[in-house]
Amino acid sequence: MIVSPIEHNNFSNILNITPMSTIQEKKDAFERLLNIMDDLREKCPWDRKQTMETLRHLTIEEVYELSDSILDRDTNETKKELGDILLHIVFYAKIASEQGQYDIAAVIHSLCEKLIHRHPHIYGDVVVQDDAEVSRNWEQLKLREGKTSVLQGVPVSLPALVKSMRIQEKARAAGFDWEKPEQVWAKVEEELNELHAEVKAGNARRTEDEFGDVLFALVNYARFIGVNPEDALERTNKKFIRRFQYIENAATQAGKKLNAMSLAEMDVFWEEAKRSESEV
Numbered sequence: 001m002i003v004s005p006i007e008h009n010n011f012s013n014i015l016n017i018t019p020m021s022t023i024q025e026k027k028d029a030f031e032r033l034l035n036i037m038d039d040l041r042e043k044c045p046w047d048r049k050q051t052m053e054t055l056r057h058l059t060i061e062e063v064y065e066l067s068d069s070i071l072d073r074d075t076n077e078t079k080k081e082l083g084d085i086l087l088h089i090v091f092y093a094k095i096a097s098e099q100g101q102y103d104i105a106a107v108i109h110s111l112c113e114k115l116i117h118r119h120p121h122i123y124g125d126v127v128v129q130d131d132a133e134v135s136r137n138w139e140q141l142k143l144r145e146g147k148t149s150v151l152q153g154v155p156v157s158l159p160a161l162v163k164s165m166r167i168q169e170k171a172r173a174a175g176f177d178w179e180k181p182e183q184v185w186a187k188v189e190e191e192l193n194e195l196h197a198e199v200k201a202g203n204a205r206r207t208e209d210e211f212g213d214v215l216f217a218l219v220n221y222a223r224f225i226g227v228n229p230e231d232a233l234e235r236t237n238k239k240f241i242r243r244f245q246y247i248e249n250a251a252t253q254a255g256k257k258l259n260a261m262s263l264a265e266m267d268v269f270w271e272e273a274k275r276s277e278s279e280v
Contacts (some may be wrong), residue, residue: 034104037090041098052095057148071234117141135173150174162230164219174221181224188217239277246273 066081093104
């Protein structure tokens with residue numbers, strides 16, 4: 001299916017396609033994307049030049065942009081970012097097919113087989129009681145597939161906060177976890193006391209170790225109270241940026257410079273920013 005220039009230019013209509021597509025419409029849309037990918041790889045100098053290595057950092061960037069759109073609850077932007085990530089998946093598969101390794105069909109079939117194998121409660125005769133049991137079965141199946149540790153699937157390059165959350169989730173799936181939130185909070189308090197002791201002692205290395213323990217314990221507690229620590233911290237980051245920029249704008253309007261203002265003066269604007277948010 002060759003895409004005409006008219007269809008390419010009709011981008012505004014593409015974005016307004018009803019999300020409730022039929023199976024055939026979904027197949028046609030995916031076929032259209034594959035054909036466009038073939039065109040780009042053959043005719044576009046930039047697309048033709050790309051390798052898996054050159055795309056890698058761009059893919060990571062796209063995932064973070066998707067994350068931003070989800071946190072912002074921007075439905076239209078999320079749709080666009082999902083499209084960008086889908087493009088990258090198709091791009092990698094196209095490069096692999098050119099090298100005689102595999103194609104997009106092999107990628108999809110491999111995924112389907114894995115999903116079927118790891119959901120024996122859907123495609124087999126296994127009975128589960130809840131999602132926790134599904135997670136435990138998932139990790140056990142991975143071990144049978146050749147993994148030597150339930151933690152082996154945690155990517156080394158994950159940001160530390162996200163990595164700690166995934167480590168704890170996988171340990172929980174293996175049955176290694178606290179039982180109650182109160183126990184986890186007691187651990188947070190214990191780690192805080194140890195951190196304070198090392199700070200007072202002036203031991204820089206031990207202080208860093210204990211600070212890491214505090215963060216790890218807080219991530220654990222977040223899990224138990226149903227909070228995603230990565231999302232929570234990013235929302236706080238955005239909130240701080242919003243309020244600090246309010247201070248900058250207010251200072252400019254008042255004919256002042258931040259580096260010439262006292263902390264008390266800046267705090268007045270900070271409180272104004274907080275009140276303006278609560279009024280929305």
